[in-house]
Amino acid sequence: MRMPLTVWGIFVATVLALFAFPALFVSAIMMSLDVLLGTSFFMPAIMTMGNEADHVGGNPLLFQHLFWFFGHPEVYIVALPAFGIVSDLISIHARKNIFGYRMMVWAIIIIGALSFVVWAHHMYVSGMNPYFGFFFATTTLIIAVPTALKVYNWVLTLWQGNIHLTIPMLFSIAFLLFFINGGMTGLFLGNASVSMPLSDTLFVVAHFHMVMAVAPVMVVCGAIYHWYPKITGRWYHEGMARFHFWVTFVGSYLVFLPMHYLGIMGVPRRYFEITGTSFLPDSAQTVNASITIAALVVGFAQLVFLYNLIFSAMKGQKAPGNPWNATSLEWQTEHTPPQHGNFGKELPCVYRWAYDFSVPGVEDDFIPQNVPPRSTTSEAAS
Amino acid sequence: MSNIFTEQPWIADTGPIAPALSGVQISVNARRSALKMLLMGVSVFFLLMIVAYGGRMLYQDWRPTPQINLLWGNTGVLLLSSLCLQAALLWARAGKADWVRGALIGAGILTVLFLAGQLAAWQQLTTMVLGDFSNPSVGFFLMITGIHGLHMAGGMVALMRTIKRAFTQTDIQSMEHNVSNCALYWHYLLGVWLLVFGLLFTGNNFEVLLKICGFI
Numbered sequence: 001m002r003m004p005l006t007v008w009g010i011f012v013a014t015v016l017a018l019f020a021f022p023a024l025f026v027s028a029i030m031m032s033l034d035v036l037l038g039t040s041f042f043m044p045a046i047m048t049m050g051n052e053a054d055h056v057g058g059n060p061l062l063f064q065h066l067f068w069f070f071g072h073p074e075v076y077i078v079a080l081p082a083f084g085i086v087s088d089l090i091s092i093h094a095r096k097n098i099f100g101y102r103m104m105v106w107a108i109i110i111i112g113a114l115s116f117v118v119w120a121h122h123m124y125v126s127g128m129n130p131y132f133g134f135f136f137a138t139t140t141l142i143i144a145v146p147t148a149l150k151v152y153n154w155v156l157t158l159w160q161g162n163i164h165l166t167i168p169m170l171f172s173i174a175f176l177l178f179f180i181n182g183g184m185t186g187l188f189l190g191n192a193s194v195s196m197p198l199s200d201t202l203f204v205v206a207h208f209h210m211v212m213a214v215a216p217v218m219v220v221c222g223a224i225y226h227w228y229p230k231i232t233g234r235w236y237h238e239g240m241a242r243f244h245f246w247v248t249f250v251g252s253y254l255v256f257l258p259m260h261y262l263g264i265m266g267v268p269r270r271y272f273e274i275t276g277t278s279f280l281p282d283s284a285q286t287v288n289a290s291i292t293i294a295a296l297v298v299g300f301a302q303l304v305f306l307y308n309l310i311f312s313a314m315k316g317q318k319a320p321g322n323p324w325n326a327t328s329l330e331w332q333t334e335h336t337p338p339q340h341g342n343f344g345k346e347l348p349c350v351y352r353w354a355y356d357f358s359v360p361g362v363e364d365d366f367i368p369q370n371v372p373p374r375s376t377t378s379e380a381a382s
Numbered sequence: 383m384s385n386i387f388t389e390q391p392w393i394a395d396t397g398p399i400a401p402a403l404s405g406v407q408i409s410v411n412a413r414r415s416a417l418k419m420l421l422m423g424v425s426v427f428f429l430l431m432i433v434a435y436g437g438r439m440l441y442q443d444w445r446p447t448p449q450i451n452l453l454w455g456n457t458g459v460l461l462l463s464s465l466c467l468q469a470a471l472l473w474a475r476a477g478k479a480d481w482v483r484g485a486l487i488g489a490g491i492l493t494v495l496f497l498a499g500q501l502a503a504w505q506q507l508t509t510m511v512l513g514d515f516s517n518p519s520v521g522f523f524l525m526i527t528g529i530h531g532l533h534m535a536g537g538m539v540a541l542m543r544t545i546k547r548a549f550t551q552t553d554i555q556s557m558e559h560n561v562s563n564c565a566l567y568w569h570y571l572l573g574v575w576l577l578v579f580g581l582l583f584t585g586n587n588f589e590v591l592l593k594i595c596g597f598i
Contacts, residue, residue: 002391018419022427026434029525039521041438056516057443063436069430101391352394373394 001105001368004328004354006097007085008105010148012112013077019116020073027066034058049055064126068119075212076115078244080108082216085223086172088354090154092226092326093169094161095365109128119379124192125199133192140190151180162182162358162365166324167241171222174249175215184210185260200270203263206256214252221305222247228309229323230330234316234339240308250355251298260341278365325366332368392445417563421570424533428574431529435522435582436592447519447583448510456499457579462490464572467565474558482574486545489568493538500531526578530571537567 003011030041032053038055042063043055078267098104100224102191118127120136154176163169185207189195198204228236265280266289334344348370356367438444470485504524511520544560551557581588 001386001389018423021421023430025429026430029529030434030521033521033525036526037515037521039515039524040518041434041521054516057441057518059438059441059518062437065437066430066434097392102389119573351396353391355392356394373396 001102002350002353003100005084005087005104005108006081006328007084008108009081009087012108013080016073016077016080016112016115020070020077023066023070027063027070028157030066031063037065041141061123061126064221065120068122069116071122072119073112073115075208078212078216080112082175082219083108083111085155086175086219087150087157088328089172089219089222090157090167090227091355091357092324093166093172094118094158095357096157097353097357098153099156099159099353100149101353103149104153107150110146111143112138114146118143121190121192121195124195130180130192134294137190137192141187144187144190147183149185151176164258166225167236167238167245168222168226168324170242170245170249171218171225174245175218175222178210178215178218180250180284181257182209182215184373186211198263199261200268202259202267202269205231205269206259206263209256209259214256218249221245224309226324227330228312229319230321230333231337232313232316234312235319236312236316237308244305244308247301248298248305251294252352255291255298256293256296272318325364327352327356327366327368332370393477396461413559413563418564419490419566422565424570424574427529428526428578431522431526432578432581432588434528435519436588438518438522439589439592440597443462445517445519446586447517448507449585450503450506450510450583452499452503452506453579453583456503457495457575459492459496459499460572460575463489463496464565464568466492467561467568470561471558471565472560474554477554479552479554479557482554482561483548486541486548486561486564489564490538490541490545493541493568497531497534500527503527523583526582528580528585530575533571533574537571540564 030039033039033060034041034043040055040058042060043053043058044060045056046053087098115122118136118140120132124133124136154172158173169332185203189198189204189207210222225236225241228234262284265284266273267280267284319336320325322338323332324331329348329350330338330342332348333342350369352367352369354369355370358365359367405584411535417419419427466489473481473485504527507520507523511517515521515524541564544557544564548557581591
C-alpha cells in the first residue's frame with residue numbers, strides 16, 4: 001500500500017494477463033486442431049468453394065466466447081498500466097499527492113476482477129439468452145463505478161494543484177478528455193438494447209478508439225516524455241514535443257469525434273466501399289474524407305515524435321537526475337541514465353509513499369521515498 | 383496492527399519495514415512463487431477447456447467418446463508416481479538421502495509409464511472411431527489428454543534435473559526445496575487429471591452435473 005500507482009497498474013495488468021491469455025491459447029489450439037487434424041470444435045458443417053467441408057457440428061459461438069474471455073480483460077491489460085502511470089504524472093506535475101490513493105488502488109483491483117465477467121457484451125448481436133444479455137449489461141455498467149471514481153480522483157488531484165503545463169501534463173489532461181468522452185459512449189454501448197442498433201457502426205469504432213486506443217496512447221506518449229530525461233540523460237526538444245502533442249491531440253479528436261455522428265447515421269464499420277447508401281447524406285462522405293486527412297496528419301506528427309526521440313537522445317541538452325522533483329525511487333538513482341544495478345552497492349530503504357508533495361512545513365515541495373522521517377523539519381518537530 | 387484496508391500510507395515509517403531477506407531465501411521464494419503463478423495460469427487453461435466441453439455438450443448432436451478402460455490403469459500409475467514424490471519429500475525432510483533418490487527415480491519411471499499408457503489410449507481411440515475426428519468429444523479427448531501429457535512431459539524435465547542434483551549434491555536442504563516443487567507440480571497435475579477424467583472421460587458425470595445445475 002505504498003507502491004506508486006504505476007506499479008500497481010502494471011502488477012494488476014500482469015495478473016489479468018496470466019488469467020486471460022490461456023483463453024486465447026485454448027482457442028488457438030482448438031482452431032489449429034480444426035485446420036490440421038480435421039476436428040470440429042468451431043467449424044460447423046459448411047460449404048466452401050462449392051464443396052462440402054469435412055466438418056460437422058462445430059460451434060463458431062464457442063470461439064467467440066473463448067476469444068472475448070481473453071479479449072475483454074485484454075482491454076484492461078492495455079488500460080490499467082495507463083491508469084497507474086497517468087495518476088503519477090498528474091500527481092507529480094500538479095505537485096500534489098494523488099487524491100484518494102487507497103481508493104485508486106482498490107479501483108484498479110476491482111476493475112481488473114470485473115473485467116472477467118463482462119466479455120459477452122461484445123456478443124450482443126451474436127445471439128444469446130436475453131437473461132445473459134441482462135447479466136452482461138449489468139456487470140458492464142457496474143465497471144463504470146470504479147472507473148468514474150478514478151476519473152473524479154484525477155480531476156480532484158488537479159483541483160487547486162500547482163499545475164505545471166509540461167509535456168507529460170498536457171498528455172495527461174488529453175488522456176482525461178479522451179477517456180471521459182470514450183467512457184460516456186461506453187454507457188450507451190453497455191446497454192444491450194441501445195447497443196444492438198449501434199452494433200458494427202462507426203459509433204463503436206469511435207467509442208473504443210477514444211477509450212482504449214487514443215487515451216492509453218496519450219499516456220504512453222506522456223510517460224515517454226516524463227521518463228525520457230532519466231532513460232537517456234538528455235532533454236527532448238520542447239518545440240517538437242509541443243508540436244507533436246497539439247497535432248496528435250486535436251488531430252485524434254478530428255478523427256474520432258465525427259465518427260460518432262456517422263455511426264448514429266448508420267455508417268457501418270469494416271467496409272472499404274459500400275453501396276445502397278441512399279439513407280446517408282452526401283456530407284457523410286465529406287466527413288469521411290476529412291477523417292482520412294486528419295489521420296494522415298496525425299500519422300505525420302508521430303514521425304516528428306520519433307525523430308525527436310532519436311535526435312534528442314544524441315544531441316539533446318543534458319538533463320539533471322531528478323528534473324521533475326519526483327519522489328519515487330527511479331529518480332533517486334546515483335547515475336543518470338541509471339547504470340547496471342540501478343542503485344549502486346546499497347539498495348535504498350523506503351520509508352514513505354510516493355506522493356509526499358507540497359508537505360506543509362517542509363522546505364522543498366517534495367520528499368523522496370527513501371528519506372527517513374526525522375530528517376525533514378516538520379516531522380522532526382512533531 | 384494495520385492491514386491493507388486500514389493502512390495509512392501517507393504516514394511515513396520510522397524505520398525499515400521488514401528485515402531484508404538473504405539471497406538464498408529470495409531465490410527459493412521466487413521459484414516457489416513462479417511455480418504457483420504457473421499453476422494458476424494452467425488452472426485457467428484447463429478450466430476453460432472443461433467449460434468449453436460443457437458448453438458443447440449442451441447441443442443436441444452431442445455424441446460422447448467411447449469408453450477406454452486403459453485410462454483407469456493410467457490413473458493408478460499417475461497416483462503412484464505422485465505418492466512416490468510425496469514419499470521423497472518426507473524422506474528429504476527426515477534427511478534420508480538414499481531413500482529420496484530411490485523415490486525420485488520411481489516417480490520418473492511411473493510418469494514415463496503413464497505417458498506411454500496415454501499414447502496407447504490414443505491408439506485405442508483412433509482405432510475405435512476409425513480415424514474420424516469430426517466428433518467434437520473425440521477432439522476434446524485428444525486435446526485435453528494431449529495438453530495434460532505435455533504438462534507431464536514438461537515436468538519430467540524438472541524431475542530429471544532434480545534427480546541429477548540429488549545424485550551430485552549432498553546438501554539435503556536444497557534437495558528438499560527441489561523435491562517439494564516437483565511434488566507440488568505432480569500433485570497438482572494428478573488433481574487436474576482426476577478432475578478431467580472423473581468429469582469428462584468416465585461416462586456421463588459432467589452431463590449429470592450440468593443437469594443438476596439446470597443447464598440441460
